[in-house]
Amino acid sequence: MKYETVIGLEVHVELATKSKIFCSCSAHSFGADPNDHVCPACCGMPGMLPVVNKRVVDFGMKAGMMLNCDINRVTTFDKKSYYYPDLPAAYQTTQWFAPVAVNGLVEIETSKGKKGIRIKQIHMEEDAGKLVHDIREDTTHVDFNRTSVPLIEIVSQPDLSSAEEVEAYLERLKSLLRYAKVAECEMAHGTMRCDVNLSVRPEGSDKLGVRAEMKNMNSIEAIKRAIDYEVARHIDAIENGTEELRQETRRWDDIKGKSYAMRTKETAGDYRYFPDPNVMPVVIDDEWFDSIKASLPEFPEVKKAKYMELGLSEYDATRLSESIAIAECFEDALSVCGNAKEAANWVISEVTRVLNAKGMSYEMLTLDGKVLGKLINLVLESKVSRANAKKILDAMFEDPELDPIKYAEENDLVMSNDTGLVDKVIAEVIAGDAKAVADFKGGKDKALMALFGKCMKQLKGNVDPATLRTMLIDAINKL
Amino acid sequence: MYNVKIDCSVAKKVIADDMILTKGVATTAGSKMLEGFMSLFTSEALVRLEEKGYGLVGKAKVGEFGFDLLGETAVNGALTADGVLKLAAAEAVLANEADVALTMDINGSVRRAAAQTGLVSVKPTYGTVSRYGTIPVACSGETVSLMAKNVADVKDALAAVAGHDPKDGTSLPDSMYVTDAATPKRIAVLTDMLANVNADVKAKVDSAVAALKADGIEVVEVTNDKIAAAKVAWNILMSAELCNNVSRYDGVKFGYRTPNFTNLDELYMNSRTEGFGELLKTAILFGSETLSTDNYMKVYDKALRIRRVVVEEFKRLFQEFDAVLMPACSTLEYTVDAVNNDKYMAFNENFYTAPASISGLPAVVAGGVQLVGKAFSEDKLFTLAEKLEKEGK
Ligand SMILES: [Zn+2]
Secondary structure, rough: OEEEEEEEEEEEEOOOOOOOOOOOEOOOOOOOOOOOOOOOOOOOOOOOOOOOOOHHHHHHHHHHHHHOOEEEOOEOOEEEEOOOOOOOOEEEEEOOOOOOOEEEEEEEEOEEEEEEEEEEEEEEEEOEEEEEEEEEEOOOEEEEEOOOOEEEEEEEEOOOOOOHHHHHHHHHHHHHHHHHOOEEEHHHHOOOOEEEEEEEEEEEOOOOOOOEEEEEEEOHHHHHHHHHHHHHHHHHHHOOOOOOOOOEEEEOOOOOEEEEEEHHHOOOOOOOOOOOOOOOOOOOOOOHHHHHOOOOOOOHHHHHHHHOOOOOHHHHHHHHOOEEEEEEEHHHHHHHHHOOHHHHHHHHHHHHHHHHHOOOOOOOOOOOHHHHHHHHHHOOOOOOHHHHHHHHHHHHHHHHOOOOHHHHHHOOOOOOOOOEEEHHHHHHHHOHHHHHHHHHHHHHHHHHHHHHHHHHHHOOOOOOHHHHHHHHHHHHHOO | OOOOOOOOOOOEEEEEEEOOOOOOOOOOOOOOHHEEEEEEOOOHHHHHHHHOOOEEEEEEOOOHHOOOOOOOOOOOOOOEOOOEEEEEHHHHHHHOOOOEEEEEEOOHHHHHHHHHHHHHHEEEOOOOOOOOOOOOOOOOEEEEEEEEEOOHHHHHHHHHHHHOOOOOOOOOOHOOOOOOOOOOOOOEHHHHOOOOOHHHHHHHHHHHHHHHHHOOOEEEOOOOOHHOHHHHHHHHHHHHHHHHHHOOOOOOOOOOOOOOOOOOOHHHHHHHHOOHHHHHHHHHHHHHHHHHOOOOOHHHHHHHHHHHHHHHHHHHHHHHHOOEEOOOOOOOOOEEEHHHHHOOOOOHOOOOOOOHHOOOOEEEEEEEEEHHHHHHHHHHHHHHHHHHHHHOO
C-alpha cells in the first residue's frame, strides 16, 4: 500500500524588538549574565502590570501580512496557566481567542514544483525563562533573561507532506520574516523553534492517522531526520503491527536518531485559558494598519524579477534576493556604481567570501552597500587594482566608517599612473633574476609569474595586472 | 491593627492596608505565603498621596489576600472587639491613627467596614486609580479604595491618587475623566437588596432615604433581579482570577518555601499547602474548576456575559437616576461565632458589593449605605454623601 504523510508545524519565532513584550527590559541577552535583564514585571512579582509593547504588535502584524494573513483589527491577550520554574508568574500571556493574524498562505517550491501552505493563525506571546542545570552542585538555577521576550507562534494547517516540503516551508518563513526585519530566525540561536505534528495514512484516504507531536526541534536537519524516522515508524506500525500508535508527544534524540514517547505527566494538563483582564484589547485602526502595510518590503520574487531585468542571470538574481541583507547591500552598491554586473559580482563572490571566512550569516552583514559602491567605482576608474580593492573590502568589514579612497591613499593602495616607476621596478627585477629571465626565454612560462610577482610586490599591487604583464614581457623581449 | 507601624510626624496621615506594596516596609497580603515580603517598589497610589503631603503611618492587617468578609482570615489572627470582627484599616481611622485609609476593595470588605462603622469610603470608577503596586487578586474588578471620617477627606485623597498612569495598562486616559458634577435630582433604591438585611441595616437605608428626600431628592424604589445576579458571576470571575494570580506563589522565587520536599512537585504542593489558608484554597480550587476546558463555556464565559448584562442594566437605570442606593452588608456587625459557623460568608455577603465590583462602577459608602453611580460620577455621589453626612451630625 502507498502512504501519505500529513504534517502541520507550529513555529515559534522570537521577534527582534529592542525590549520585552510587557516591560522595558532588553530583549537581547546574548552574552549577558543570568538574570541581568529582569525587572519585577518579567520575574512575576506581584504588583507589576503588563503594558503592551506597541512594537511587538507592529511586528506581529507585519509577520501576518508577509504570510498573507488577515489581520484581526481587535486582538486580545489571554493567560495560559501551568507550573514550571522557568515561568515566573505560573502563567504565560499569549493569544488564544483573537490572535493578531489568521488565514494566511505561504507558497513553497520543491523538486515537485510549487505548493501553497495555509497558515491557520499567528499569535503573539511571551517566552519563558531558562533552567540551567549545575551538575557539580546537583542543583538547577533559573535564568529569567528570556522571560517575556516577545514571540510569535505561526501555526500551519496540516498541508505539508514531506521532509523536503517542511524544509522549504521553514526556509520560506525565514526569508519572509527576515525580509520584513521582524526576526532573526536562527534555529541555532533558538530564535526559531519548531513543533512538528505528524501522522500517516493510506494514500487518498480522507481520514487522518494517529498524530505524533515532536516539540522544540531546533535544526532543520534534525527535523528532516525526525520526520523520516517517524514516517517509517508509523508505516511499520500500520503494516506490521510493531506497536500500537497513540496520540502522544515525542522527544527526538538526534544523536541516537530515535524518537521517544514522553511520559504523559510531562504533557498532560489543562491550561485554563482566559482573557487577561490586565491587558486591554488592542484595537488596530486604519491609520495603524495602513502604516504597517506601507512599511512592508518587496517580496523576494519581485526583487529577483527586477534584478533579471537589469541583465543579471537567474542564478545571480536568486542569490541576491535570497536574503534581505544581501539584496539591500546589492541595491545600495548599485545605486552608487550604476553597474549591475559588477555590483552583483562583488556582493556574490567577495562579500560572501568575507562573511564565510568570518563565519557570519547574511543577516549579520553590517557593510554599507553605498560604501561598497564607492569601492567598485575606484576599481572601475582604475584608481585601485582589484586585488587591492579586496584588501580594502576586508578592512571595511572591520571598520564600518571606513572611506575606501582615504584608506587606499593612507595605505599606499592607489594604482600608480607613473609608468616611469613601473619601468624602473621591472628593470630592477629583471636585472636581479637573470635565471628567471633565461628560463622564460627558454619557454618556461612559470618563470614569468615569478618575475611578475616580484614586480607586483614592489609596486604594492598598485598597477593594473594586465598592463604590468605586457610591460614586463616587452621589457624581457627588448633584452 | 498594624502589621507594621511607622513613626510619622506629617499632618495628613495615611494607613495602607497590607495589599498595597510599600518599598522598604513588608507587605504580607495577610498570608503566611508572603510573610516578610519586601517589594522592590511602592504602589503608585501611595506615591501620589506622599507627593501631596500625606505620610505613611503603617500597614493595616488584612484577611488573606484581602478578599474575605472582614479580615477574619489574616494569618496573624483577625482583629476583633467583644466577639465582633473589625477591619484594621477602618479601626485605624476611627482611632485617629490615620486621616485616610488606602486599601484594596477586592470583594467589598472595605465597603462593609465603612457601612458598619459610619465611615465614608469610595471605590472609584475602574481604571481611574492606578493599580500599579497592588497585590493582584481579582484584577478585572478590584480597585484602590479610600476611606476616611468625612466626605471631604475622601474627596481630597481621591483627587490625589486619580489620573492616568502609563504603568497600568487598564488605566484610562486623562481625556476620559469627564466628571459628572451636575446636581443630583433622582435616585433609585434597589429593593432586591433589602429583602434579607436585618433591622439595623434597614433603619440605615430608611434614614438615608429620609435625609435625601428632605433635601429635595426624589427617591424611587426599583427592582432588578439581573443586577442582583451579580454575586454569582462575581464569585466565579473573582475566584478564577485569584486562582491564576496566586499561582506565582509556588515556593520557587519568593514567598514561603516549604522545608519538606524532595522533588519539584513536592516543592510546589507542600509550599502552597502550608503557605495558604483554607478560604484561599477553596477559592483556588473553585476558580481552577471554572476555567477548566470542560467548564469554561458553561461557567466562566457565562459569568462574563452576566457581567455585560449587569453593566447594561445599570446603564439603563442611570438614564433615569443619578445613583442607585443599596446596603453594603446585611448586618452592622459580624460576630466571630457567625463567621466560624459559615466560613464562606464572604461569598454570600458580597451580594451587596458585587454589583459595583463586577461592573467597575464607582460606589461611595456614607451614612451606613452604599451609593452606586455611573462611571466618572464620583462627584455626584459625593454630593449625595454630603447630604447623608449632614443628616448624621
Ligand atoms: Zn522586565
